[in-house]
Amino acid sequence: MAAVQTERGSWCQPWERGWTHTHQPHTHQQQACNPLMGGLWSDWTPLHEAALQGRLLVLRKLLSQGFSVRCATVNGVTALHEACAGGHFSCAKTLLEHGADASAVTIDGATPLFNACCSGSPALVRLLLQHSPAHHPAHLLASPIHQAAKRGHIMCVELLLAHGMNIDQELEAGTPLYCACEAQRTDCVHTLLLLGADVNRGRGLDTPLHAAARVGGAREVALLLEHGADGSCRNSEGKRAVELTQPHSKERTLLQNAGPCPLSQLCRFRIRRSLGWHRLDRTHTLYLPQMLHNYLLYR
Template identity: 45%
Template sequence: MEIGNNDDAVWNASGAILDIDPGSWADRSPLHDAACQGRLLALRNLILQGHNVNVVTIDHVSPLHEACLGDHVACARALIAEGANVNITTIDGVTPLFNACSVGSVSCAEVLLENGAKPQALVFQPSPIHQASSKGSSGCVETLVRWGADVDFHIPHLGTPLYTACVSQEIECVQRLLREGANVQKGRYMESPLHAAAENDCIAIVKLLLDFGADIHARNMEFQRPVEAAPPSSLTEGFLLVYEATPQPLSQLCRQHIRDRVGHDRFHLINHLPLPNPLRNYLQYR
């Protein structure tokens, strides 16, 4: 969930806020407003006047949260330069990095990570990589993974980022996660990413998952195979029925076997193998 001054905010942004001065209460600080609106000059003037860059509302929303939610990278950079806490959390655990991923702000995400933001949330906190995956921000996904986020990070009620992307039908994120080494079989509980794509009748994602070795015979909690989870008489159901009855090309089987032998943690080493470029690109689905 996004925290900040917008119409989608879940938490009540009109409640009182706790200012830095004991006994001083206001709805929002001027610093929050400047950061939210991207007014860099006003923000700098307020900082010069002595305003605390880590002032928070009663819900612990900071100016940095606001800057990142508005994709105002210059304001975010100015706040961080003056000591803003990049890992500050709201009362529901939302970080500025989560807000940056909510709006697909790769620039804000980069600035936060460069200045010590944790790329991965705790399991009980809102997860930046899941948020980026659900919003279709493949750039944020790539940035988070590059800075150390676990591509298979599992949250019980959400599953993996790949599963989240399949549920949201965000094919670019699905492709990015798979290329970054996401386990194509890991979803939520016994529900695989292929089940999610089939249920949503998203044939493009179904084909992509199968190319990366998704198990067409995997069964979910209802003991259904993906073809049985697809809407009756849908294009996806028809495609999966044909796929099940068709032997797979040897080249595809070999690629999957090689990638399995290499292992998810070592996919990045494929670039360093003494192989011809076409073969290297083939192994990396390029």
């Protein structure tokens, strides 16, 4: 606690000199507090506040007054985290130009990239990927691509995959496809499938089809079946996806009427799986008519 008080004291003086009452952060018992931190009071600085609110001029003034760009709260939240959470590109760019750590990690494993995916800003994601690797140990705790998929931020997902993130990375929450199905993000589900996500890989024995059936996602069920989802798979409770649907629901009808795939579909699935998601963009190297190239890519 003494360490926290010492660090906090290092910025109190410039705040008292140049920060007006109207720009003060929220306080509780005279301590600065971050409203996004779930009631945990900490050494949240005016720099954090300016970054979160997107106040670029104020941010620059504070930096010129000597506020440390790398100053973090007791939970590891930096001003760059806040700028990314608010989706403020200019503030994030300014902080990075002044030496902010693009790989800074909070105690929950969140990086600025994770926050940028939460806010759904492709420009911020692109900026951060220029300053930090796409692969980061902290992503196992708070994964940017899982968060982007869950929130339906398609462009963020595409950028992360273009920089080498694993489309089928399975964490405690499942794969990105599983997260998108659970959240009923139809467009994101479609994009992930087109980009080569494993249609049957979800969370342990629970497949994306199980997730879509459970939440009543008829459109997701239809997409998954179109891309070869196996309705006979049983989860850890021994249940097939159809057993998780509501009686007389559209998704139950889709699952009950799903018959064997035609040979052309089976061939498409096999070729796509043989190529793998990271090589689907090379189908043009196959000696096939353009019509078949389009068929392989669902065009």
